[in-house]
Amino acid sequence: MSNLLPVGLFNKKKLSVLAASALVGALAFPLTMPIAHADALPQLTQLIKDNRDAVVHISVEIDNKAASNAVTEMFSLPDGQELPKELEKFFRNMPRGTPQPRDSQAMGSGFIISQDGYIITNNHVVDNASKIKVTLNDKRELTAKVIGKDKYSDIALLKVEATGLPTVRLGDSDGLEVGQWVVAIGAPFGLDHSATQGIVSALSRSLPDGTYVPFIQTDVAVNPGNSGGPLFDLNGNVVGVNSQIYSRSGGYMGISFAIPVNLVKNITEQLKTAGVVNRGWLGVQIQNLDQELANSFSMAKPQGALVASVQPSSPADKAGVQAGDIIVGFNNTEVNSADHLPLLVGTTGIGSTVPLKVLRAGAEKNLNVTIEKLADKDAGETQELAQNGTTGTGALGLAVADLTDEERKEANLGMDGVVVREVRTDSPASRAGLEAGDVIISVNNTGIKSPEELKSIVDKAPVDKPLAMLIQRDDQKRFIAVGRS
Template structure:
């Protein structure tokens, strides 16, 4: 029986299909990996010069303020469930140095020496020393600090300094790459990267700040350092971690830079922050809370505490209320 002759070009078409399949099988993963894993080298080279190490000297107290630095605590202790401010402080030692030394990070926001950091980094400091990326050291003066937002503005007597550029934290998307530069445990100019895990995150007793949650590795000494987007713009100040051990466990939180810049403008103008208050503490409505309150979805803000005789109390707001709309806009 004679075979049907192949149609012209069929062999060539089959060879092209086989080639395409091979390229898809072997080439696509490499291409996908190159897209998924950005190169941070240019960002670090350009912006790292504006990141500084901040060290302070404080008069020794009877005990460390930070629960995770108390030697007798272990990870099974419920105190480890608290959110930690991550400045390493020298534990008490009989006959030791009479002063406490603390380390943190910061970043230069203007060529004339203004630097942003965390308020807890410079808390009760008697002396502040700033070391630049090029190893020059300067004494710093405190322009102002706001404990509620954990933002502080300090200044060194220098000019023509490299400084950061600012981005829009509202434009961040969950899953977007971000990068931190700081001095964890005193290791200056350390770089870590991760993704945005959530936005507008509220923390217990920290409900003034809508934190940016990331999985960027943050450790003691990173406090006050910048969080960059891939364009090399600062979008936040690394401020807190959640940990059972005092070390990084994949949950870190940054103050949005637009909030920090608003705070620093007030600190620069008057050395303090003036803000209105309504006299309530609020927290995020989780899925579990929504179910317990019979809500269709997890949205709104739960009033967890009301200041007696405060503006909210006088207006009829009660503990346990859930605010779903404010000024005509839904509260998400």
């Protein structure tokens, strides 16, 4: 989602002019036109007065030496080697010596949760910071240190040395409803203690870079510099931490996202006590189902998380989960999609044994899985021709062949799998997205050991139902639904 932007790292150098324009409303509306339902709008004055002193402006200095060293190394030649003569003209006028990098500055927001100086903000606000300065509403400037930070939830916990500081109240984000009024206070573009309001637009949004966060979507105006600031309900309780916006312009376009405070409370407690966050791990590679895939698995509608692969010796493997299973329930909670499952697993206690409900070959199966700790290395787990030794499957429009020993070793596969050598243009295989080089591992949950076996299974399968084909591409396994011509 290339238009999804974090909104904490506002760079002061990028703001040269702030301009505003207005149209005269009297030209468009009669002067006597009444303001409808004005008394029904929320009164925010007291809420803002009560809470703005606990909202802080965060400025950070980012040490760019590491980045500069990486660039220098990229363009350096090994010892004893000289630049080739034919390239000298391109570098003739470049300055000699290593350029001295300058530290850059960025801004964000945060809020105080304890009188002795604990502050919540976004991880991306303070990541790579060499110095962090917190400015209070009374203009005091305090140096902050990082107690802990968590990139997967985008939460960081800071501490300043002070006492008697104003604080916010942390509320309950589980009680939020779509349409509910909410208020944000922060420092958009460095403009301290700016307040904006709107409504909750949606709940439990899963974003590409928010695997472990069920985001609150709002239409509250949030801009660069707002990140890490609080989102309040009308009772003055913090219900979220403003984090990202969807934008094609770099500024607010009506869609913003906040991290639910119930998740934030769990994260900050772990950061405060241990400095790190421990998450549950299942050990599966999963994907969403579309209607065509759902049809291939004889499901009435797309629902659950389709298991593309199971990591050996993982909790899922020990529990008996298999590729092709569809996880529809976890710990007595219905799993709506592949985006939903990591949120449930990540917040499950390490060592907990919980029920897991899967659909396998159209039948419901109940398993028990013992959750283990997620390690950084596991964090990414979440996806008619007959020539030259190939065998064609005319119904699909592709040619496949046995894997060579080298290909099988590179693909890290057992005995199953055939490699796609050619795909006919505008064929069922092409329309499904198959490409030359893909490895077909199974069809309808039956392992494929040879091109002849693939052809036999395809020929015997019902023509009115898509094939559920498990493929591997670039070390990633996923199911695709392949129709018939």
